[in-house]
Amino acid sequence: MLSLSGEDPLTRVGRVDFGGIVKEVNLAFAPEAAVGAWVLVHVGFAIAVIDEAEAVRVFVHLREIGDLAEEAAAP
Amino acid sequence: MTDSDAFALSCPVPAGDGEIVQLAHGGGGRAMARLIDRIIRPAFADRELERRHDGAALDIAGPVAFTTDSYVVQPLIFPGGDIGSLAVNGTVNDLAMCGARPLYLSVGFILEEGLPIDLLRRVVGSMRAAATVAGVRLVTGDTKVVDRGKADGMFVSTAGIGRIVTATPVEPASVVPGDVVILSGDIGRHGIAVMAAREGFGFETSIESDCAPLADSVLALIEAGIMPHCLRDLTRGGLASAAVEIAETAGCAIALDEASILVCEEVTAACELLGLDPLHVANEGRFVAFVAPEDAEPAVAILRRHPVTAAAAIVGEVRSGPQGQVSCRGPFGVARAIDMLSGEQLPRIC
Amino acid sequence: MKYRDEYRDPEAARRLADAIARTVTRPWTLMEVCGGQTHAIVRFGLDELLPKTVSLVHGPGCPVCVTPIEYVDKAIEIALSPGVIFCSFGDMLRVPGTSGDLLSAKSRGADIRIVYSPLDALAVGRAEPLREVVFFAVGFETTAPANAMAAYRAKRDGVGNFSMLVSHVLVPPAMRSILEAPDNRIQGFLAAGHVCTVMGYQEYEPIARKHRVPIVVTGFEPVDILEGVYLCVRQLETGGAEVENQYSRSVRRDGNRPAQQLMREVFRVIPRRWRGIGDIAESGLGLGEAYREFDAESRFGPVRAGSAEAGECISGLVLRGERKPLECPAFGVRCTPEHPLGVTMVSSEGACAAYYRYRGAGAGAGAGG
Numbered sequence: 001m002l003s004l005s006g007e008d009p010l011t012r013v014g015r016v017d018f019g020g021i022v023k024e025v026n027l028a029f030a031p032e033a034a035v036g037a038w039v040l041v042h043v044g045f046a047i048a049v050i051d052e053a054e055a056v057r058v059f060v061h062l063r064e065i066g067d068l069a070e071e072a073a074a075p
Numbered sequence: 076m077t078d079s080d081a082f083a084l085s086c087p088v089p090a091g092d093g094e095i096v097q098l099a100h101g102g103g104g105r106a107m108a109r110l111i112d113r114i115i116r117p118a119f120a121d122r123e124l125e126r127r128h129d130g131a132a133l134d135i136a137g138p139v140a141f142t143t144d145s146y147v148v149q150p151l152i153f154p155g156g157d158i159g160s161l162a163v164n165g166t167v168n169d170l171a172m173c174g175a176r177p178l179y180l181s182v183g184f185i186l187e188e189g190l191p192i193d194l195l196r197r198v199v200g201s202m203r204a205a206a207t208v209a210g211v212r213l214v215t216g217d218t219k220v221v222d223r224g225k226a227d228g229m230f231v232s233t234a235g236i237g238r239i240v241t242a243t244p245v246e247p248a249s250v251v252p253g254d255v256v257i258l259s260g261d262i263g264r265h266g267i268a269v270m271a272a273r274e275g276f277g278f279e280t281s282i283e284s285d286c287a288p289l290a291d292s293v294l295a296l297i298e299a300g301i302m303p304h305c306l307r308d309l310t311r312g313g314l315a316s317a318a319v320e321i322a323e324t325a326g327c328a329i330a331l332d333e334a335s336i337l338v339c340e341e342v343t344a345a346c347e348l349l350g351l352d353p354l355h356v357a358n359e360g361r362f363v364a365f366v367a368p369e370d371a372e373p374a375v376a377i378l379r380r381h382p383v384t385a386a387a388a389i390v391g392e393v394r395s396g397p398q399g400q401v402s403c404r405g406p407f408g409v410a411r412a413i414d415m416l417s418g419e420q421l422p423r424i425c
Numbered sequence: 426m427k428y429r430d431e432y433r434d435p436e437a438a439r440r441l442a443d444a445i446a447r448t449v450t451r452p453w454t455l456m457e458v459c460g461g462q463t464h465a466i467v468r469f470g471l472d473e474l475l476p477k478t479v480s481l482v483h484g485p486g487c488p489v490c491v492t493p494i495e496y497v498d499k500a501i502e503i504a505l506s507p508g509v510i511f512c513s514f515g516d517m518l519r520v521p522g523t524s525g526d527l528l529s530a531k532s533r534g535a536d537i538r539i540v541y542s543p544l545d546a547l548a549v550g551r552a553e554p555l556r557e558v559v560f561f562a563v564g565f566e567t568t569a570p571a572n573a574m575a576a577y578r579a580k581r582d583g584v585g586n587f588s589m590l591v592s593h594v595l596v597p598p599a600m601r602s603i604l605e606a607p608d609n610r611i612q613g614f615l616a617a618g619h620v621c622t623v624m625g626y627q628e629y630e631p632i633a634r635k636h637r638v639p640i641v642v643t644g645f646e647p648v649d650i651l652e653g654v655y656l657c658v659r660q661l662e663t664g665g666a667e668v669e670n671q672y673s674r675s676v677r678r679d680g681n682r683p684a685q686q687l688m689r690e691v692f693r694v695i696p697r698r699w700r701g702i703g704d705i706a707e708s709g710l711g712l713g714e715a716y717r718e719f720d721a722e723s724r725f726g727p728v729r730a731g732s733a734e735a736g737e738c739i740s741g742l743v744l745r746g747e748r749k750p751l752e753c754p755a756f757g758v759r760c761t762p763e764h765p766l767g768v769t770m771v772s773s774e775g776a777c778a779a780y781y782r783y784r785g786a787g788a789g790a791g792a793g794g
Contacts, residue, residue, distance in 0.1 A: 010574070043568055048676075
């Protein structure tokens with residue numbers, strides 16, 4: 001999220017950076033979104049703010065799986 | 076306006092006078108003569124044009140490459156170029172793809188009544204600039220004007236003549252299994268730049284079209300003694316279409332490696348947003364070269380010395396079969412089939 | 426790009442595929458119900474990374490595919506009406522109706538415009554007050570909030586020339602319908618992550634309990650899908666039948682409250698016919714009473730019940746997961762994206778289209794390859 005504008009919660013928009021491409025996104029369904037947040041966008045609307053802590057969990061889980069693999073493979 | 080400053084000395088008409096193209100400008104009479112004399116001929120400042128004759132008289136010895144193309148891009152002006160630079164570079168590149176040194180161009184304009192003269196002036200200026208960079212002369216042309224609503228602003232056609240400098244024919248039929256596929260740079264810029272400039276897509280980007288002349292890079296290869304079996308510039312339909320056409324014509328298979336195909340961050344982002352595959356997005360300053368395996372590394376080294384092809388890389392190889400099939404190995408080692416687009420590429424919904 | 430590239434990491438994918446292979450002791454059949462997941466699976470070849478004992482079936486995850494043919498016919502009829510501007514997502518343009526599609530209607534003179542967002546269609550309505558502007562509101566729960574917003578704003582701002590042709594579908598009733606079929610083979614589900622971002626996953630808990638199937642809410646990047654499969658298989662091996670949330674970076678159990686609120690305000694749950702599956706009770710959304718005036722069916726007449734589709738197309742079987750696209754004799758031979766026999770080949774989310782695009786025409790049963 002690069003910037004926000006608008007007072008009316010229905011029409012509040014943010015300029016969102018998609019890896020270099022910037023597009024305006026409606027924030028009516030993501031009232032808690034702030035500058036710097038990562039959002040999931042669908043047909044021009046932000047439908048979720050990405051939970052960064054949860055995002056890391058996938059990789060923690062992966063490491064565990066990897067450790068299990070090493071245990072299983074060890075003679 | 077800097078474009079008109081460039082040839083202000085030979086074109087005494089002030090900029091921004093609000094003039095538009097009228098039907099009379101295409102009528103073959105005084106109005107048309109004035110348009111050509113004031114705007115078109117001075118921009119190209121060529122002695123053949125000064126002869127004011129029906130055609131150019133040229134002296135060319137040896138095998139000649141001849142090509143033609145029409146340009147109907149919308150919008151007429153986009154980041155990184157306009158219909159004029161496109162028209163010149165497009166034809167220059169087609170000649171280069173034949174293994175020829177581009178020499179002369181003709182241009183045909185179909186102008187829509189109501190087109191601002193300033194826009195015409197700008198397009199013509201772009202063509203002149205592009206021709207200078209590419210080292211070609213614009214020696215003959217034609218202008219027509221059609222009613223409002225019949226030409227989307229303007230349509231441009233160019234034809235080009237070049238001298239073939241390769242000993243063997245550069246064409247799909249010369250491609251054989253074992254050949255290496257080299258891509259001259261990153262893909263997708265032109266298509267995304269044009270889409271961004273069109274209304275309705277609504278995104279900001281700094282991407283510019285990759286529209287550029289490729290002849291110098293190609294000639295450098297040939298002068299170094301490398302004989303490409305085939306060259307193809309990537310235009311509409313992108314890398315995928317070029318590969319499929321060549322595979323089908325040559326009766327062989329092409330295996331590409333996705334990790335080697337460069338796509339810049341912004342083009343990737345735009346493609347994700349719009350549901351497009353970069354392999355299908357248009358380019359205007361990129362080509363693929365099919366060379367013998369022993370020529371591959373040297374060819375890449377030579378191309379990398381030129382700015383337009385600085386990111387050249389090996390992206391695949393030619394195999395004997397299945398005939399006409401193009402595949403691309405993805406990041407997980409699985410190969411997927413690549414085909415040409417069927418009709419328009421549509422943005423995706425979920 | 427962050428939150429995308431790391432979920433496409435080949436090393437992570439390989440590790441998950443290995444973990445799945447180590448965990449599996451018997452054959453399992455899982456279904457995913459998300460066009461985006463179908464797409465990713467075929468594009469990245471995830472099904473080839475899985476052990477042969479794990480069978481991943483593509484369910485009715487493509488809203489374009491399940492839109493009844495009579496709605497496509499109605500859309501074409503409306504689009505060809507004088508003075509109408511018809512707006513639609515790009516995917517619907519080449520869905521075959523009874524005779525022709527929206528794209529052919531366009532070449533016959535219909536003013537059809539592709540939009541990226543429903544609000545773009547509303548903007549067209551504002552910009553062209555003398556024309557009737559109709560938007561084809563198709564999709565699962567993921568798109569419903571956006572469509573609801575378009576209707577809500579139209580009403581609030583009095584955009585009287587705007588209306589919507591609504592054919593929304595809901596996922597849980599479709600899952601129940603599949604599980605209740607007498608010959609059902611599906612033992613576990615990957616639930617669509619984006620649908621659940623909006624709706625949460627509470628409504629899947631009764632389904633998991635009643636039918637004793639594990640349901641894993643899964644994202645649609647390769648690592649997400651593989652982790653989803655892993656979690657699902659792990660439950661199956663240990664006899665679990667719970668709802669698990671793999672896509673926890675976007676999905677919360679309650680989902681997106683403001684979005685659901687607006688959906689409740691604008692829509693009501695109605696029965697829907699699913700193309701290739703049939704009628705499923707309470708499986709769709711239609712405009713509520715307060716929004717009747719923005720319903721295209723109020724302005725242009727109700728959608729008429731359509732005839733059964735004849736012909737070779739087995740898209741119904743594909744959507745229910747009973748056949749795979751490559752098993753269809755017409756695949757790649759008589760049915761291609763240029764000449765589709767059914768919706769699953771037209772829509773980029775459709776299973777047949779995904780296979781054609783990434784495996785090639787020659788991969789089918791009828792091609793003799």
